[in-house]
Amino acid sequence: SCGDSIVTLSFQHSRDRIQLASRYLPGGVSSNFRLGISPTPLVFDHAEGPYLHDADGNRLIDYYLGMGPMILGHKPQAVVEAVQAQLGKGILFGGQSEVEFEAAELLCGMLPSAERVRFSSSGSEAVQAALRLARAITGRGTIVKFEGHYHGWLDNVLWSVAPAPDRMGGEAAPVPQSGTAGQDDLAGQRVEVLSWNRLDLVEERLARGDVAALIMEPAMCNTGAIFPAAGYLEGVRQACSKVGTVLIFDEVITGFRVSAGGVQQRLGVTPDLTIFGKAVASGFPVAGLVGKAALMDEFAAGRKVMHGGTYNSQSIAMAATVATLKALKAPGSYEKLEQRGARLMEGVRSALAAAGATATVTGFPQIFHVGFGLKAAPRNYRDIIATDRAGYVRLTTALLERGVRVLERGAWFISTEHDDAVIDETIASLKGALASL
Numbered sequence: 001s002c003g004d005s006i007v008t009l010s011f012q013h014s015r016d017r018i019q020l021a022s023r024y025l026p027g028g029v030s031s032n033f034r035l036g037i038s039p040t041p042l043v044f045d046h047a048e049g050p051y052l053h054d055a056d057g058n059r060l061i062d063y064y065l066g067m068g069p070m071i072l073g074h075k076p077q078a079v080v081e082a083v084q085a086q087l088g089k090g091i092l093f094g095g096q097s098e099v100e101f102e103a104a105e106l107l108c109g110m111l112p113s114a115e116r117v118r119f120s121s122s123g124s125e126a127v128q129a130a131l132r133l134a135r136a137i138t139g140r141g142t143i144v145k146f147e148g149h150y151h152g153w154l155d156n157v158l159w160s161v162a163p164a165p166d167r168m169g170g171e172a173a174p175v176p177q178s179g180t181a182g183q184d185d186l187a188g189q190r191v192e193v194l195s196w197n198r199l200d201l202v203e204e205r206l207a208r209g210d211v212a213a214l215i216m217e218p219a220m221c222n223t224g225a226i227f228p229a230a231g232y233l234e235g236v237r238q239a240c241s242k243v244g245t246v247l248i249f250d251e252v253i254t255g256f257r258v259s260a261g262g263v264q265q266r267l268g269v270t271p272d273l274t275i276f277g278k279a280v281a282s283g284f285p286v287a288g289l290v291g292k293a294a295l296m297d298e299f300a301a302g303r304k305v306m307h308g309g310t311y312n313s314q315s316i317a318m319a320a321t322v323a324t325l326k327a328l329k330a331p332g333s334y335e336k337l338e339q340r341g342a343r344l345m346e347g348v349r350s351a352l353a354a355a356g357a358t359a360t361v362t363g364f365p366q367i368f369h370v371g372f373g374l375k376a377a378p379r380n381y382r383d384i385i386a387t388d389r390a391g392y393v394r395l396t397t398a399l400l401e402r403g404v405r406v407l408e409r410g411a412w413f414i415s416t417e418h419d420d421a422v423i424d425e426t427i428a429s430l431k432g433a434l435a436s437l
């Protein structure tokens with residue numbers, strides 16, 4: 001076909017370097033999410049705007065965006081300058097700084113649930129602080145989470161993140177599945193798993209009055225990009241308030257991405273605590289926890305709930321946070337993301353349709369999901385199982401060979417730097433990739 005007459009890219013140098021690096025790094029990588037990528041885990045040299053430049057000298061249009069953080073594109077000038085200026089003043093003080101206070105004030109002005117903030121270096125850690133705070137406040141032990149929702153890699157939350165279909169049990173009573181060899185079984189005894197987007201199941205479980213916290217991605221973005229059903233979040237909010245269960249929204253992906261105030265602002269439901277990360281600091285290791293003063297102040301007074309971290313609010317990371325949030329708050333940022341994301345989403349949808357592919361395209365313009373092989377929009381994890389994973393990996397591999405990098409799990413992240421020309425080039429590559437299958 002005419003869309004497929006190009007010479008495809010080679011990734012041989014990345015392949016060779018990963019092989020050599022395996023002598024020092026297990027599998028040649030530093031996170032399990034970077035293993036098993038087709039045709040090889042990639043090695044990068046530099047990145048700018050919408051582009052990655054790899055060890056083979058390929059220029060790739062990037063929709064990974066560091067798994068979400070690079071919302072202003074790679075190497076955003078304002079962030080680089082703020083970080084360079086802060087570097088001139090020092091790095092880690094083992095104490096407070098004005099740049100930290102500025103970041104905290106900005107953040108509290110953006111997320112509706114934020115009256116106070118505690119910073120950490122990763123989303124995984126911030127989740128742990130939230131669960132501890134909820135248990136301390138309620139005096140209860142049980143945590144409820146949902147199938148297909150990811151809250152970090154630690155033992156107590158790595159349950160039923162990607163459960164095997166043959167051992168899941170029924171939708172009304174899922175059997176929790178551990179996520180890794182070596183996981184502490186006991187850490188799962190206080191965690192219960194429910195199917196998401198079923199208000200009746202939440203109401204029924206919470207009514208027993210023994211649940212400390214309910215944690216969820218308010219729009220499910222780690223598996224699919226799935227909206228809550230109409231009334232679901234409102235109903236969950238009400239059920240939690242009724243019995244004193246702490247409602248935690250994990251907005252590590254959606255926070256500062258789908259709107260200045262995340263899903264909670266976009267859909268108008270305010271949780272008690274919110275986890276944020278990723279897009280808050282343009283790739284610097286910043287995450288944290290926000291919530292009502294009455295809850296959050298328990299870290300410092302009252303029960304003095306323990307939360308530490310050598311690198312919490314490190315000054316360089318705080319400078320990156322301030323610069324990122326200011327850029328995002330500037331008039332037009334979210335309109336630009338929304339318009340460009342919509343153009344991309346529509347382009348992807350029509351290219352798939354034109355190629356006769358069975359697929360759904362769901363989610364927000366700023367983070368959407370291609371459900372390859374799905375006939376209807378997914379409602380929760382169980383609907384995602386029918387995805388043609390092998391087929392989609394063939395497509396993402398063909399796309400990569402045409403200079404476009406997207407996640408194999410179906411998610412597409414966009415930045416403010418993906419302009420119309422970049423998006424149109426992407427759609428042309430997608431058409432070629434589809435034609436090559």
Ligand code: PLP
Pocket residue numbers: 067121122123124125127150151152153217222250251252253277278287
């Ligand atoms: N929660 C959600 C919704 C996430 O997507 C992630 C990471 O992908 C995490 C928590 C964990 O964050 P981190 O990788 O910074 O530990």
